[in-house]
Amino acid sequence: MSDDKEVIAQLGGATKVAQLLGYSIQRVQNWTVRGIPAQVKVDHPDLFLQHALARAAQTLTDDTGLKRRKDDILHADHLS
Structure with a gap:
């Protein structure tokens, strides 16, 4: 739920979101x-x-290990 709190803050806060949505x-x-x-x-x-x-x-960007493994697999495929 902290993600939703952050979203509301990024949109300008509860007052702004309420105005945008009519709530x-x-x-x-x-x-x-x-x-x-x-x-x-x-x-x-x-x-x-x-x-x-x-x-x-x-x-996806933060998971550099996953990206590296994916890049390694793609590179290995080109070598075969």
Whole structure:
């Protein structure tokens, strides 16, 4: 859920997100503790999908061991 809290902060905070979505500030503030409901994320991909994709890309980038193994496998395939 800390990821959702970070997303809300990156979007400008609970007040800004509430204004963007037409919800009460208290409702959005609760999401910083309980998490953003999945249906809200699905209903507003313009706000939430970009953050999910950025997190996924960062995870792949951070896993240098996986990237190295993949590169080694690709290189070995070219040698055969």
